[in-house]
């Protein structure tokens with residue numbers, strides 16, 4: 001196996017971390033290759049994650065709205081029906097357009113796209129097994145960036161067939177609406193995909209081990225509000241409940257569940273079970289053992305502040321290492337890693353990474369939750385503003401939710417911002433910028449926000465931390 005060209009950087013994995021790192025490295029003048037094994041660029045996010053799930057969330061919301069909410073808007077529609085095949089086709093079209101768009105970006109930036117499975121042979125060589133089955137390719141390189149991402153954590157004893165027992169990958173590709181769906185895990189994937197299938201007509205039950213939905217990091221007020229609103233949409237919740245075992249040998253799937261507090265067991269049945277209990281780093285076949293690179297007890301590759309492993313020329317970014325498993329976090333790290341290689345410095349502000357859950361209404365947050373601030377012992381103030389008191393939300397007949405600011409009691413510096421509401425995912429950008437700039441809540445409250453917009457709720461919640469809101 002040989003390849004005469006030596007690279008400055010070989011990136012393994014073409015997801016949001018890897019493809020962004022590769023483009024940035026090439027832009028910085030480094031000779032760069034990106035190895036990807038799935039046959040398309042964009043990783044989990046574009047192929048089976050962020051993008052297809054948001055396509056289904058958006059279109060299922062429109063369907064649901066036309067079915068259940070359109071009359072009050074003065075629009076009479078008859079004969080509404082679901083064409084699932086076409087909804088899936090619309091999703092596939094978005095995915096295809098975006099993944100091939102990255103291929104174009106690679107060409108424009110002169111990144112070598114190597115299709116195959118990359119394995120680290122030694123500190124300066126990645127060996128690729130080509131997708132098309134040809135002879136191994138050896139890529140000699142000064143630097144390696146590992147960006148191999150993550151995979152769904154399996155549920156012991158319940159084999160995933162992506163038809164009856166599905167991960168998110170199967171859940172974005174079902175060919176019919178299940179009558180009954182049980183979701184194991186009330187985190188972001190469970191609530192987003194649970195929403196999609198519930199809107200399309202499935203009876204959805206979410207079984208969550210903890211006493212609250214939303215997964216780690218969600219503010220308790222947000223979690224409670226979302227549970228109430230999703231419950232109103234028809235999703236059932238079994239909280240503080242553990243799935244003991246599952247049996248998919250019959251026509252459907254049977255689960256044995258147990259109350260965490262009272263130990264009471266019962267069995268529930270479903271046509272489709274979605275396993276959404278978290279994701280784990282993916283390093284299979286990567287050859288870490290060839291270079292003695294270690295992972296921690298959760299499988300994350302161990303790195304230092306500059307993303308370096310014990311070999312200073314091998315760096316790691318994205319889901320396969322520490323931190324939130326989010327596409328934009330992986331992207332920021334991709335840029336920083338390329339900059340470290342070229343310039344010796346790079347930076348990601350981990351205190352200013354937003355989280356968004358794309359249900360309806362959306363939930364979005366940045367910074368600390370109230371329970372985290374409380375734990376830290378810092379004195380704080382809270383300002384909230386409900387969308388029911390916001391003029392635009394009222395005209396849109398979309399008034400569920402609220403904005404919540406948490407600020408340092410002494411300095412008024414913003415510690416956390418939490419939103420449940422229409423367009424929360426777009427609105428949070430202002431909060432991220434405010435935290436990035438070290439703003440106080442008064443800085444936001446004294447900034448003019450256009451009327452009538454939803455963002456006035458954001459301003460008024462900020463006002464409520466140190467003064468009184470005007471409209472509530």
Ligand code: FAD
Nearest residue numbers: 013015017037043044045049050118149318319325326327
């Ligand atoms: P990945 O995107 O996982 O990419 C890694 C790539 O490396 C893969 O394409 C894989 O094929 C390839 N690879 C692995 N090993 C090798 C090898 N040895 N050789 C060659 N290639 C290899 N995040 C958000 O921020 N917003 C969202 O809305 C969102 N929605 C999501 C919805 C779902 C259903 C899921 C599952 C995830 C979602 N995420 C979302 C999370 C997001 O997808 C990940 O955080 C993100 O993709 C991580 O990027 P990455 O580059 O680290 O890894």
Ligand code: NAI
Nearest residue numbers: 185186187188189190208209215243276277278279325356
């Ligand atoms: P998660 O970590 O968000 O939630 C998993 C949930 O499952 C937790 O609430 C946990 O308590 C529960 N759980 C674990 N084991 C269980 C068991 N045996 N029985 C019952 N409940 C159990 O993980 P999820 O939802 O799988 O998502 C994985 C990752 O993907 C997340 O870290 C998230 O960052 C990312 N993602 C992001 C999205 C976004 O940004 N909009 C969308 C989808 C995924």
